[in-house]
Amino acid sequence: MLDSVPDNSEPKVTTRGRPRSERARRAILGAAAEVLAEQGLRAMTIEEVATRAGVGKATIYRGWSSKGTLALEAFLDEFLSTQPPIDTGSIEGDVRSALQAWVETVNGTTTGRSLVGLIAEVQLDPELGVAWHHDFVDVVRGQHRRMVDRAIARGELPRGSDVDIMMDLIYGPAYHRLMQGHLALNQEFVELVTAMVVAGAKAGAAVPRVGTLG
Amino acid sequence: MLDSVPDNSEPKVTTRGRPRSERARRAILGAAAEVLAEQGLRAMTIEEVATRAGVGKATIYRGWSSKGTLALEAFLDEFLSTQPPIDTGSIEGDVRSALQAWVETVNGTTTGRSLVGLIAEVQLDPELGVAWHHDFVDVVRGQHRRMVDRAIARGELPRGSDVDIMMDLIYGPAYHRLMQGHLALNQEFVELVTAMVVAGAKAGAAVPRVGTLG
Amino acid sequence: MLDSVPDNSEPKVTTRGRPRSERARRAILGAAAEVLAEQGLRAMTIEEVATRAGVGKATIYRGWSSKGTLALEAFLDEFLSTQPPIDTGSIEGDVRSALQAWVETVNGTTTGRSLVGLIAEVQLDPELGVAWHHDFVDVVRGQHRRMVDRAIARGELPRGSDVDIMMDLIYGPAYHRLMQGHLALNQEFVELVTAMVVAGAKAGAAVPRVGTLG
Amino acid sequence: MLDSVPDNSEPKVTTRGRPRSERARRAILGAAAEVLAEQGLRAMTIEEVATRAGVGKATIYRGWSSKGTLALEAFLDEFLSTQPPIDTGSIEGDVRSALQAWVETVNGTTTGRSLVGLIAEVQLDPELGVAWHHDFVDVVRGQHRRMVDRAIARGELPRGSDVDIMMDLIYGPAYHRLMQGHLALNQEFVELVTAMVVAGAKAGAAVPRVGTLG
DNA sequence: TGTTAAACGAGACGGTACGTCACGTCTTCCG
DNA sequence: CGGAAGACGTGACGTACCGTCTCGTTTAACA
Numbered sequence: 001m002l003d004s005v006p007d008n009s010e011p012k013v014t015t016r017g018r019p020r021s022e023r024a025r026r027a028i029l030g031a032a033a034e035v036l037a038e039q040g041l042r043a044m045t046i047e048e049v050a051t052r053a054g055v056g057k058a059t060i061y062r063g064w065s066s067k068g069t070l071a072l073e074a075f076l077d078e079f080l081s082t083q084p085p086i087d088t089g090s091i092e093g094d095v096r097s098a099l100q101a102w103v104e105t106v107n108g109t110t111t112g113r114s115l116v117g118l119i120a121e122v123q124l125d126p127e128l129g130v131a132w133h134h135d136f137v138d139v140v141r142g143q144h145r146r147m148v149d150r151a152i153a154r155g156e157l158p159r160g161s162d163v164d165i166m167m168d169l170i171y172g173p174a175y176h177r178l179m180q181g182h183l184a185l186n187q188e189f190v191e192l193v194t195a196m197v198v199a200g201a202k203a204g205a206a207v208p209r210v211g212t213l214g
Numbered sequence: 215m216l217d218s219v220p221d222n223s224e225p226k227v228t229t230r231g232r233p234r235s236e237r238a239r240r241a242i243l244g245a246a247a248e249v250l251a252e253q254g255l256r257a258m259t260i261e262e263v264a265t266r267a268g269v270g271k272a273t274i275y276r277g278w279s280s281k282g283t284l285a286l287e288a289f290l291d292e293f294l295s296t297q298p299p300i301d302t303g304s305i306e307g308d309v310r311s312a313l314q315a316w317v318e319t320v321n322g323t324t325t326g327r328s329l330v331g332l333i334a335e336v337q338l339d340p341e342l343g344v345a346w347h348h349d350f351v352d353v354v355r356g357q358h359r360r361m362v363d364r365a366i367a368r369g370e371l372p373r374g375s376d377v378d379i380m381m382d383l384i385y386g387p388a389y390h391r392l393m394q395g396h397l398a399l400n401q402e403f404v405e406l407v408t409a410m411v412v413a414g415a416k417a418g419a420a421v422p423r424v425g426t427l428g
Numbered sequence: 429m430l431d432s433v434p435d436n437s438e439p440k441v442t443t444r445g446r447p448r449s450e451r452a453r454r455a456i457l458g459a460a461a462e463v464l465a466e467q468g469l470r471a472m473t474i475e476e477v478a479t480r481a482g483v484g485k486a487t488i489y490r491g492w493s494s495k496g497t498l499a500l501e502a503f504l505d506e507f508l509s510t511q512p513p514i515d516t517g518s519i520e521g522d523v524r525s526a527l528q529a530w531v532e533t534v535n536g537t538t539t540g541r542s543l544v545g546l547i548a549e550v551q552l553d554p555e556l557g558v559a560w561h562h563d564f565v566d567v568v569r570g571q572h573r574r575m576v577d578r579a580i581a582r583g584e585l586p587r588g589s590d591v592d593i594m595m596d597l598i599y600g601p602a603y604h605r606l607m608q609g610h611l612a613l614n615q616e617f618v619e620l621v622t623a624m625v626v627a628g629a630k631a632g633a634a635v636p637r638v639g640t641l642g
Numbered sequence: 643m644l645d646s647v648p649d650n651s652e653p654k655v656t657t658r659g660r661p662r663s664e665r666a667r668r669a670i671l672g673a674a675a676e677v678l679a680e681q682g683l684r685a686m687t688i689e690e691v692a693t694r695a696g697v698g699k700a701t702i703y704r705g706w707s708s709k710g711t712l713a714l715e716a717f718l719d720e721f722l723s724t725q726p727p728i729d730t731g732s733i734e735g736d737v738r739s740a741l742q743a744w745v746e747t748v749n750g751t752t753t754g755r756s757l758v759g760l761i762a763e764v765q766l767d768p769e770l771g772v773a774w775h776h777d778f779v780d781v782v783r784g785q786h787r788r789m790v791d792r793a794i795a796r797g798e799l800p801r802g803s804d805v806d807i808m809m810d811l812i813y814g815p816a817y818h819r820l821m822q823g824h825l826a827l828n829q830e831f832v833e834l835v836t837a838m839v840v841a842g843a844k845a846g847a848a849v850p851r852v853g854t855l856g
Numbered sequence: 857t858g859t860t861a862a863a864c865g866a867g868a869c870g871g872t873a874c875g876t877c878a879c880g881t882c883t884t885c886c887g
Numbered sequence: 888c889g890g891a892a893g894a895c896g897t898g899a900c901g902t903a904c905c906g907t908c909t910c911g912t913t914t915a916a917c918a
Contacts, residue, residue, distance in 0.1 A: 275880065597838060601807070610779050
């Protein structure tokens, strides 16, 4: 979907203006992160965030259109900082490292639990979806895409590889287990997915592209 | 409907007794399905379902512990009936057919939209998670597992294949696109996933199994 | 306007149904009377009444359409019980006694202060005006009217006397001082008004009724 | 406008300084009068006045301490200009003319409705009461007092007449009907009150003055 | 004429109360 | 006597204004 790195030097999580006072903005995001970590997204209320931040509710509504957009912004920096840039030199090493970092965050941090709650919220709040795509999906997929692009450039993967499918094969199973909770996200999972995806990608170049679609 | 679902001749979606009167039960589930299709899970309220069903709210609470469990039951039969038993004779054919049926439901029906809402709700309501696993995840994965087992039995896939990872590689990308909405769930997606997963599975037998570390 | 005694065996202060539970109704009216006496009508809030009554705000809104109608009902019984039926045998005695009772209530009780607040509120809330007229103005004027009617029957006042004007001459100055606060409502005021009104009424029978009006 | 208003060459409606810029002051009072006429005192908000006047809220608060004091000043000149100085030569003529002018204003103009709202507001806002007495009650009663004083000087009324009671008997019924709304303020009312008050006043000289009791 | 301090418009801020909604429980009363 | 109807206590919602407080920007008096 997006190939170039999104130029969002600052997130566009809200559709509204942000608070004039940096003090209020920081207090709100800090309180939101706190409540999010303690109680989860469902239990988080604007009223409690306002109280903890020492801020009027209206000030929050002035800056964020919903609980979701606020939680998203509170979540973003923290999560992204746990997903380091990765470049091991081989596609297999890159995939393994990226999955490992993701699994560790998801299993070990409150930020990981917020991720689950936010993905859920996005399904239920269409407006939040817009911000989610711009500030999370596009950003994260941009990083992953560069990983796969490098592998193609190195000749590790066939030139005609479908990068999007590659990315979905790597992270799809991970998000699937995260959301359905049917099996553990552990080291074995990381190894197996890495092995199968890399094997499939190297073997799968010959896939006949169907003609009915672009 | 299902090619021999294990033992749940009747779903265990609720932890409570069900309404004494079958009439009320049908009216409630019908009204719930209606509201679910029209307005989605977030907008559905117990009050509206009760009104439409011509039933007291207490009667609903007697049978279902939350909006989620009610929606789950209203969703289940309908969704599962759209996922027919599959046995084309080859793993490639089976995977393609299964994904196709899933994609068609998800793209074309209100039931598909309910699926998204329910997965979201499950993340936010732990109690609902129990019912979700018993009545949805286990059932559906049971079907898929038999599909892969048959391929191993036929010798299409190596004997030591990790069936769970296979299943996650097939459906993980699908659910990933469904929840993140970053790319279309179309025929090309079905073909590419089928090809890469089958290629990876056939090639991936040599993967060195890590110990039980994790 | 009204001649016959209004048959309001129970007040019609609200336009809505009243709470089903007598317990809630009593708690609400009690709390309202309390807050009214302590803080006055302006400072009284539905939230505080609800809290003190141990009742949800919605229960109050279910029974009363505004702060005013609630305050009115909380005020009514108490106020009316301070204005005893009067029958001294002479118009002069009756007027003096009635004014005296009124002045004592108004000067000495929190109910008196509520009266001021309610009259003010009625000016600002047209809906409240309807209830005010039915439950207060009509009731009180009915009592006063009987007082004047008896004087006419006794022959103390001329047969053609305008009863409404009489009543306004008695109570008009009183309410005027109450609202404008320019002079004290004391015993001297009662005596002077009584004397002048009775003198005017006895002398004023010969007033030529203007013909331009009914 | 007034037949020599005592000393308030400029009203003391506010306890604060006024806006430095005459332009702002006029814009604010104009906007306030407009909103007052359109929506009444209850619905008038400082925010709307500020917006209409093209002025910051702080500029209003710099000049007036509350909605009431602002409304009072917006109301004053306009109302007083409708109550012309009166001197017909007889007490009866004076009373009739004064009541007539008052009734016409009250029945026919938005200024009349503002009067009601302001009297109400005065009951609920003690601080406003101070300004109200200084700028309205004292001014108006000053006019009326001179009217009665002249009648006494002319010998129409007994020398010992209680001027305050006279004034309350004239205007009390009028304000009473205005606030309670129980009967019309029409020509008949004017005539009857005039007749009865004048009759009472002329006959009532013999009233035994009670001591200073009360 | 150029400088500078004030007053200004705009409106964000921390609050309070509003009136509404849906929750999950409890009560009433009808069939 | 079971269930529909819906009132109940609760608590969060999102809004409206409050009165205060920064912000630049006029604006007008003095240098």
